[in-house]
Amino acid sequence: MRPLLVSLFAALSLGLAPAVQAFPVQADADAPPAKVEVWSLQQTGEIGSAIFIQDRAAWRATDVLLPQLEGQTEHGLIGWIVVDQGDAQLVRFLRGDPTAPLPGYDILVDKNGRAGPAIPSKDAALPDDQVAHYLARNLAIANIGDLRCTANFNTVVLDDPDSDGWLVWLLAATSESDVVPMGGHYRFHVSADGRTLEKREQLSGGCLNMDRPPAAPDGEVLGIGTTVLVAPQPLEIHVFLSLLNRLPIYVMAGDKIWSVEGALIQEVDSSKIR
Template identity: 60%
Template structure:
């Protein structure tokens, strides 16, 4: 048995904290392992694209958000992503600045939107974001939440994630994230899912042992396997995440998810 995994199992058995102290939350939908990896990677790519496009926009405007900015959406264009910054009213948005982020997640130039009129799909995506934000649950684990909007792979609507974020370099918000199932027109929340039992901020320096990167250790109460947010956090922080779900131990290494339960526990 891998000694590193053994030490992680021991850590899981003794760990406490906010999640352990919560009542067991409602179970959430778990996608297939392959789909979970794909969704987590897509969330990460969209989140990074939006962040880098925002940095480019702020750099162009002396660090200040342009007057009239009401939000943004991200559309995929092959290997690239177009981040569209929006103005106008929330129920009548229009594009005013575009930034194309390439396959290596490098932001291009900030340009005026060639056509301010949004497509029906773009309007629905922005509506879905706002609809989800207005329906966030009572668990609030961060002062700021980042939104990611993707088409539901198993339906006609949208999946919207509200991701607890932080500006502290060594903090990894392991808890507090939400997933929403939103109608195709973006106007109705069909289901809200709280993806953790409570708030749990972890110190990324805990992933180091003896000068080597081992990984962060957590437990999952809402699903029998890792979720797409664990893939996202692993990619964002460039760290493996080990998670105990039920009686199984899982390793999340970027978009790769595998069970690593020691034989004695199978």
């Protein structure tokens, strides 16, 4: 089961009609949410995949580290960052002062999500860009908006493809394996030094927890449908949720319906949806 990290600190491709749940509209907040930035469908797929890879690395590394810390009440850890190393992700659990974080434990997670051992870091200090990465993460957490769909959020930090700064996601988390938290996620734009919040984007119109569909008797993977109010197309969060839950997500945005099957986003013929 995917842990709450904060507790530690396709049918269409075959020309078949997809079976999906209804398209529920996310509950409106007091004021309509602002429209959010979108990328091309290909880039949206790539960013959503990167979110999934980093999130998976963090929780797989946590699974390795937690048993090692069992019984240690003074481990001094203050959080983590995930550093992309091409075919692998380096998860660095940090210690010390949150304003000047230091390396604590390092865990390398390979491209298949397999985590190596937790190794006490040999580095005396973090590089400046990793300090900024951590500060950006904390800045986003400190500036969450009014929409609180869960008590706990997981975090992902990536390079902003459109600037020299950071993109930070707060991902609404759940410990229930049969629940898909479709609403309540945030995206933040943060300066390169990690100290200035440039924009906060609410990625849903409200809270929406959806039941994961059971497997069909014939083995068909059922999808779930949702409606997006903040963008004219699926967002990276839908790619992430599709990969995380291993199911297709069908997104109604504007007057179109889209299928999201991992990183592949396609407009679909609504007449084929039953």
